[in-house]
Amino acid sequence: MNDFSELEKELRKLRPSQPSPVLFERVGEALENCRAGASPARQARLPYNWWSLGFGLAAAAVLILFGTVTIERRHEAQQTVAQTSAATETRPAPLRREPSDSRSKFIPAGGTNVVYNARDEGLHFGDGSERPVRRVRYHTQQTWRWRNPETGASLRVSYPSEEIVLIPVSGQ
Amino acid sequence: MEPIASHENWRNCFSEVAPGLLLFVRQWVQSAADAEDIVQDAFVKFWRRNHDISNRGLLYAAVRSLALDFIRRDARRARREATALAEAEPVIERQFEVDDDTQSALAAAVRSLPCDQREVLVLKIWNDLTFSEIAGALGISQNTAASRYRYALTNLRKTLQPQ
Numbered sequence: 001m002n003d004f005s006e007l008e009k010e011l012r013k014l015r016p017s018q019p020s021p022v023l024f025e026r027v028g029e030a031l032e033n034c035r036a037g038a039s040p041a042r043q044a045r046l047p048y049n050w051w052s053l054g055f056g057l058a059a060a061a062v063l064i065l066f067g068t069v070t071i072e073r074r075h076e077a078q079q080t081v082a083q084t085s086a087a088t089e090t091r092p093a094p095l096r097r098e099p100s101d102s103r104s105k106f107i108p109a110g111g112t113n114v115v116y117n118a119r120d121e122g123l124h125f126g127d128g129s130e131r132p133v134r135r136v137r138y139h140t141q142q143t144w145r146w147r148n149p150e151t152g153a154s155l156r157v158s159y160p161s162e163e164i165v166l167i168p169v170s171g172q
Numbered sequence: 173m174e175p176i177a178s179h180e181n182w183r184n185c186f187s188e189v190a191p192g193l194l195l196f197v198r199q200w201v202q203s204a205a206d207a208e209d210i211v212q213d214a215f216v217k218f219w220r221r222n223h224d225i226s227n228r229g230l231l232y233a234a235v236r237s238l239a240l241d242f243i244r245r246d247a248r249r250a251r252r253e254a255t256a257l258a259e260a261e262p263v264i265e266r267q268f269e270v271d272d273d274t275q276s277a278l279a280a281a282v283r284s285l286p287c288d289q290r291e292v293l294v295l296k297i298w299n300d301l302t303f304s305e306i307a308g309a310l311g312i313s314q315n316t317a318a319s320r321y322r323y324a325l326t327n328l329r330k331t332l333q334p335q
Binding site (some may be wrong): 004007008010011012013014015016017018019020022023024026027028030031034 | 190191266
């Protein structure tokens with residue numbers, strides 16, 4: 001670059017044309033407008049960031065809650081397994097249950113019985129019965145729920161069932 | 173490293189960079205008024221977005237982007253101007269304040285450089301950007317920026333050498 005130092009010096013002596021004074025006024029006005037509008041770009045970004053933060057915190061809280069419940073349930077399950085194993089080793093036939101602490105108590109919270117199929121199988125005579133009965137077969141899905149009020153954990157058991165109902169038929 | 177948005181005395185800041193920015197824009201835009209519009213837009217946007225004043229590469233990249241957008245938008249007018257300039261005696265608005273014939277010849281030699289060399293020269297000489305900043309502003313490598321600068325100086329020397 002030393003070869004060009006003289007040329008660079010000459011170039012630097014050249015002064016670019018100055019902007020018009022009007023430009024300074026226009027820029028000043030535009031900046032004032034920005035301030036008066038409280039910098040719309042930044043205003044628009046601020047609520048977005050707060051919303052993100054809020055959603056993030058909410059999601060984190062749900063995850064922590066879920067994680068806590070899961071860990072407690074695992075812990076309880078492990079305790080049950082450990083108790084069962086210990087019982088098998090030391091007490092071959094426990095006659096009474098160990099008193100469980102309140103944290104492991106589940107109380108019934110409800111149940112549903114959903115009939116998803118009902119079939120009328122017609123009239124039948126039961127064993128030794130003189131009157132015919134109408135036999136109806138129900139296919140249902142039964143669900144029972146328990147809830148631990150201490151920990152908020154819930155337990156749900158769901159299974160399919162089949163039910164046969166015999167309806168006596170009276171002749172006219 | 174003062175953020176430009178908190179720079180209350182924007183006039184000092186703008187008066188420092190405005191001549192160089194205008195010269196940079198006028199490498200693509202003939203009209204000084206159009207160039208001033210572009211510089212105003214770029215500077216105000218830069219300020220509003222709270223960019224760091226020391227991040228000059230970003231400022232020049234924004235100016236260049238706006239200038240190129242302007243050229244695309246105004247292509248029809250540019251063609252009309254180019255035709256008019258080709259037919260009539262070209263009235264070129266001055267890019268430099270010249271004191272004598274030597275400086276006038278030097279300014280003419282700069283104008284005759286290819287655009288890619290001229291923009292690097294303008295950023296280096298009259299805006300004091302480093303090759304790293306030039307590379308960032310133009311989206312090229314530092315080596316390319318340095319070699320374009322060397323080519324520009326070589327070409328200027330050839331043009332200015334007495335026949």
